[in-house]
Amino acid sequence: MCRSCGAIVGAGASQCAVCGAPVASGPQPVKPRLTTDRETLRFARAVLTRPYKFTVIFLVMNFFIFLLMWESSGMTWRALWEFPYPVLIAYGAKVNQLINQHHEWWRFVTPIFIHVNLPHVLINMYSLWMVGPYVEKLYGSAKFVVFWVVTGVAGVTASYLTVVPPDTSLGAFGHFIFKTQDVPSAGASGALFGLVGVLFVFGIKFRHELPEGFKRAFGTGMLPIIFINLFIGYLGRGVIDNAAHLGGLLSGAALAVLVQYRRPGERATITASWYVLEVAALLLVAVSFFQIAKHFKDPITVAASSQIPAIPSHENAFLGYSKVMNVAQEALNAAMHGETTAVDEAIKGLDSAPHLDQKADELREQLKSLLLRAKTAGAVTPSPTPERKKPQARPPTLIDDVISWKKEYNQWLETTGKNY
Numbered sequence: 001m002c003r004s005c006g007a008i009v010g011a012g013a014s015q016c017a018v019c020g021a022p023v024a025s026g027p028q029p030v031k032p033r034l035t036t037d038r039e040t041l042r043f044a045r046a047v048l049t050r051p052y053k054f055t056v057i058f059l060v061m062n063f064f065i066f067l068l069m070w071e072s073s074g075m076t077w078r079a080l081w082e083f084p085y086p087v088l089i090a091y092g093a094k095v096n097q098l099i100n101q102h103h104e105w106w107r108f109v110t111p112i113f114i115h116v117n118l119p120h121v122l123i124n125m126y127s128l129w130m131v132g133p134y135v136e137k138l139y140g141s142a143k144f145v146v147f148w149v150v151t152g153v154a155g156v157t158a159s160y161l162t163v164v165p166p167d168t169s170l171g172a173f174g175h176f177i178f179k180t181q182d183v184p185s186a187g188a189s190g191a192l193f194g195l196v197g198v199l200f201v202f203g204i205k206f207r208h209e210l211p212e213g214f215k216r217a218f219g220t221g222m223l224p225i226i227f228i229n230l231f232i233g234y235l236g237r238g239v240i241d242n243a244a245h246l247g248g249l250l251s252g253a254a255l256a257v258l259v260q261y262r263r264p265g266e267r268a269t270i271t272a273s274w275y276v277l278e279v280a281a282l283l284l285v286a287v288s289f290f291q292i293a294k295h296f297k298d299p300i301t302v303a304a305s306s307q308i309p310a311i312p313s314h315e316n317a318f319l320g321y322s323k324v325m326n327v328a329q330e331a332l333n334a335a336m337h338g339e340t341t342a343v344d345e346a347i348k349g350l351d352s353a354p355h356l357d358q359k360a361d362e363l364r365e366q367l368k369s370l371l372l373r374a375k376t377a378g379a380v381t382p383s384p385t386p387e388r389k390k391p392q393a394r395p396p397t398l399i400d401d402v403i404s405w406k407k408e409y410n411q412w413l414e415t416t417g418k419n420y
Contacts, residue, residue, distance in 0.1 A: 063121065074323070112149070135195045139261065152191030164180055192248070194249065201257055
């Protein structure tokens with residue numbers, strides 16, 4: 001292990017690959033002494049010792065919101081590959097019409113933390129895990145939070161500004177950046193491109209201080225990543241929001257030009273100012289999602305827009321039906337373990353569930369019957385004697401009937417349910 005920066009050194013190596021300090025023990029050939037630059041050691045120690053807690057926090061937050069969106073989509077396998085428009089809109093996807101006509105400004109912030117399907121969230125969170133720790137270790141958690149939120153908002157803003165009327169004539173380059181449909185847009189990729197822009201400028205600004213290992217990773221070493229992702233965006237134009245990517249990349253590069261690297265011994269007043277900005281950024285995110293919760297059950301009026309594909313009424317009905325059925329199944333599971341407090345509310349929800357087809361109605365009525373049976377079986381009669389007695393046994397056919405119903409319900413979801 002290197003005594004200067006703490007990095008792991010390979011067997012037989014004569015100097016640290018990170019900071020360049022000599023590490024070999026024993027007699028060595030006489031060579032000119034290598035002077036380890038003090039600033040190089042500071043960079044190495046920053047990357048190796050500083051925490052990256054907000055990288056983990058944002059990663060967990062994105063996955064948590066993704067699971068909530070999946071639950072709102074009925075928790076079907078099909079939903080993992082394409083969340084319905086109503087779910088994307090309800091959780092805060094960027095839609096220009098809602099921003100312009102309903103002044104839902106929070107849609108500039110919330111898209112940073114939501115994703116449209118499982119591959120989308122997996123790719124973006126893997127990228128965050130690869131890039132985020134470097135930025136947070138180099139600049140500190142406060143600046144990292146500000147970078148993430150500011151570049152993410154800049155990406156959403158770029159996406160907002162590049163929606164043009166459907167009859168606009170666009171060439172190949174125009175289709176790369178501009179969009180002719182005001183479809184929901186979401187994802188953390190704008191903020192991720194922002195972090196890449198930060199590392200790109202960082203590597204150029206400190207190219208003389210960086211050790212060789214970092215020079216290959218930062219600065220011009222980021223160019224292949226940038227070009228490959230832009231090429232993928234060009235191939236996927238019309239599906240990938242390239243304007244958001246470019247907006248995040250350019251804003252991240254601009255921030256890295258203006259913001260200094262937080263060296264050890266930095267003045268407390270500067271650090272305090274960044275803590276204030278960090279709190280402001282987190283409050284902006286919290287207030288934005290509070291607005292999402294506040295308007296979560298608002299009717300979706302955006303479907304009337306001619307620019308957005310209309311949301312079929314049967315899809316909205318299916319979402320309502322599946323949500324009620326999920327709640328009732330949770331109440332049934334609890335009742336099977338003796339907790340029956342949620343049964344009555346679940347039955348009321350089933351009574352208000354929308355009609356889809358005859359089979360769906362039969363499954364709903366069967367679930368109501370199972371809930372009532374589980375409630376009755378879960379009631380425990382207090383013992384008149386102080387002796388300890390077992391709770392009243394459930395009917396022997398109840399568990400079998402529940403298993404049979406679940407198989408039938410899942411079969412309906414995989415067949416008829418897919419049509420919704």
